[in-house]
Amino acid sequence: MKIGFLAMSGVRACDPRLLELGLTLPGFVSRSKVIASLPSLGLLYLAAVTPEHHDIVYHDVENIDALPDSVVDCDLVAINTFSAQAPEAYAVADRLRESGVLVAIGGLHASVMPKEALAHADFVVVGEGENTWPEVIRAAEEGRRGMIFNARNFPSVDIDKLPVPRFDLLADRPYNRFTIQTSRGCPWCCDFCASSVMLGRPFRQRPVDGIIRDLEALMAVREKPYLEFADDNTFANKRWGRELCDALEPYGLKWFTETDLSVADDRELLRRLRPAGCRQLLVGLESPNSQALTGVEEKFDFKARRVTGMADAIRRIQDHGVTVNGCFVLGLDHDTVDSFQRIRDFAFEVPLYEVQITVMTPFPGTPLYGRLEKEGRLLYPGRWDRCTLFDVNFQPRNMSVEELQEGLYQLMEDLYSHDAVRSRREKVIKRWRNLTSLRTVDA
Ligand code: B12
Numbered sequence: 001m002k003i004g005f006l007a008m009s010g011v012r013a014c015d016p017r018l019l020e021l022g023l024t025l026p027g028f029v030s031r032s033k034v035i036a037s038l039p040s041l042g043l044l045y046l047a048a049v050t051p052e053h054h055d056i057v058y059h060d061v062e063n064i065d066a067l068p069d070s071v072v073d074c075d076l077v078a079i080n081t082f083s084a085q086a087p088e089a090y091a092v093a094d095r096l097r098e099s100g101v102l103v104a105i106g107g108l109h110a111s112v113m114p115k116e117a118l119a120h121a122d123f124v125v126v127g128e129g130e131n132t133w134p135e136v137i138r139a140a141e142e143g144r145r146g147m148i149f150n151a152r153n154f155p156s157v158d159i160d161k162l163p164v165p166r167f168d169l170l171a172d173r174p175y176n177r178f179t180i181q182t183s184r185g186c187p188w189c190c191d192f193c194a195s196s197v198m199l200g201r202p203f204r205q206r207p208v209d210g211i212i213r214d215l216e217a218l219m220a221v222r223e224k225p226y227l228e229f230a231d232d233n234t235f236a237n238k239r240w241g242r243e244l245c246d247a248l249e250p251y252g253l254k255w256f257t258e259t260d261l262s263v264a265d266d267r268e269l270l271r272r273l274r275p276a277g278c279r280q281l282l283v284g285l286e287s288p289n290s291q292a293l294t295g296v297e298e299k300f301d302f303k304a305r306r307v308t309g310m311a312d313a314i315r316r317i318q319d320h321g322v323t324v325n326g327c328f329v330l331g332l333d334h335d336t337v338d339s340f341q342r343i344r345d346f347a348f349e350v351p352l353y354e355v356q357i358t359v360m361t362p363f364p365g366t367p368l369y370g371r372l373e374k375e376g377r378l379l380y381p382g383r384w385d386r387c388t389l390f391d392v393n394f395q396p397r398n399m400s401v402e403e404l405q406e407g408l409y410q411l412m413e414d415l416y417s418h419d420a421v422r423s424r425r426e427k428v429i430k431r432w433r434n435l436t437s438l439r440t441v442d443a
C-alpha cells in the first residue's frame, strides 16, 4: 500500500482582533513563526513502525484546500489531531474518503472523542500509536473498516524501545526546528492540562542513549538542527537531567524545552544546561498569585506552593545563561481584573526574557472541561476550533467574558510590543554582562 502521513501545521486563533494584534506584535509573531514550522513527531513515529514493504510519504499542510497529489493518491492516510484543528482534520478526511482513500485518525483530540472522529474516518486510534498502528494497517489490508483501536488493549508502549522517528522523510522540507522526545507525560496533574492527562500516564523518561541515537539520526538529515524537545516536563528528574545534559554537550547544538520551576533547585543541573546547548526553558508559571493557583495542580498543589520564591527561581535559571519563557494562564477561577496588572508587573520586575500568555482553555477530556460543563460555564460546547488557548470559551468566575478578552488584548500589547520585548531582554543581557561566566554570551 501507499501510506500517507498528514500533519496540520500553523498556529490557530478564531478571534480576528487577536490575529490582527498578532500581526503587529513582534514578540508574539516571532514565536508563532517558530512554532508553526515544527514537524509532527507523532506521525514520524508511526512512519517508523510501518512495515517496510509499504511506500510512505509525509506531508504537512497549512491550507487544507491544497492537498498535494502525493497524499490524494495514497491507499491509507494517517492524520494527527489537536482539538483546534479537529474540524479541519475531519474536512480533509472527508475529502480523502470521497476520493477513495482510507483514513485513520489519532492524536490528542481523537483520543478523547473517538466516536466523533469515526464519523470521518475508517479507523480511529485512542492513545499512543506505536503498537496500534501496525494493526490498523493490517485491518486496512484485510478490508475491515469502521474500527476504534484503543492502545489500552495492546501491550503498552515501552519507552526504552521507541523506534527512531523517520526524520529522513523531512530531508527536503524547509523546517527550521525539529522535535525529539526525551520523556512522555508529566508527574504533575494540572486540571487544565490536555497533554499529560490523556497520553502521559505514567510519566516516563527515555534512556539517554536512545535520545542520542535519535539525535544522530536527525543530524544525518540536518547537520545543525535547532531542537525543541516535544516533552511536557523534561527536567522533572534532576539526576537523569544532568546525565542528558552531559550527553548532549559534545554535539554543540542549541535547544529549547519545557519543564517546571523545580529545575531551579538543582544548581549542578543549572550549571550544565547552557554548555549542553539549552537556550530557553518554557515554564508554566500560570500565575504570580498563589491563591489563583490553589487546587490547579490536583495532586500536591505543586504550582501554588512554588509561587513564593518564583521570581528568585527564574532569576537563578536566567543567571545560568538560559532564558525563561514564563507562561501565564488568564481567567483562572480566582483571577479578577486586577490579575492582568500583576502578571505585567511580575514579567517586567523579574524580568522574564520571554512571556507567553494564554487563556484558560477547557480542552475536551480534561478535569477542567468536566467541571465547567457541570457548572454550566462552557460557552461554545463542541466548537473545538475555538480550543486555541487564545479564544475565550467559558464564563470566567470573577469577571465577564469581555473583561477577560480585553485583559488578554491589553496584556498582549503591553508584553509583546517592540519596546516591551526589548526592555525585558536588555535587562536580562545587562545582568549577564555583570556575571563573569556570561559576560560575552548572547541569548
Ligand atoms: C510540538 C507541538 C506543537 C507543534 C506541532 C507540530 C505538528 N505539526 O504536529 C506546533 C507548534 C505546530 C503546535 C501547534 C499547536 N498546538 Co501544540 N503542542 C506540541 C507539543 C509540545 C508536543 C506534541 C508532540 O510532538 N508530541 C509527541 C508525539 C510523539 O505525540 P503525539 O503527537 O500525541 O502522537 C502520538 C499519539 O497521539 C498517537 N497519534 C497521533 N496522531 C496519530 C494518528 C494516527 C493515525 C495514529 C494511529 C496515532 C496517532 O501516536 C503518536 C505516537 O505515540 C504538545 C504537548 C504534548 N505533550 O503533546 C502541544 C499541544 C499538542 N499543542 C496544543 C495546542 C493547543 C496547539 C495549538 C492549537 C496552539 C494554537 N493556538 O495554534 C496549535 C495547533 C495547530 C495545529 N497545527 O494543529 C495542545 C493541544 C491540546 C488539544 N487537546 O488539542 C498541547 C497538548 C499543548 C497543551 N498542553 O495545551 N503544537
Ligand code: SF4
Residues within 6 Å of the ligand: 186, 187, 188, 189, 190, 192, 193, 194, 195, 196, 232, 233, 260, 284
Ligand atoms: S505541569 Fe504542565 S505538563 Fe505537567 S500536568 Fe501541569 S500543565 Fe501539564
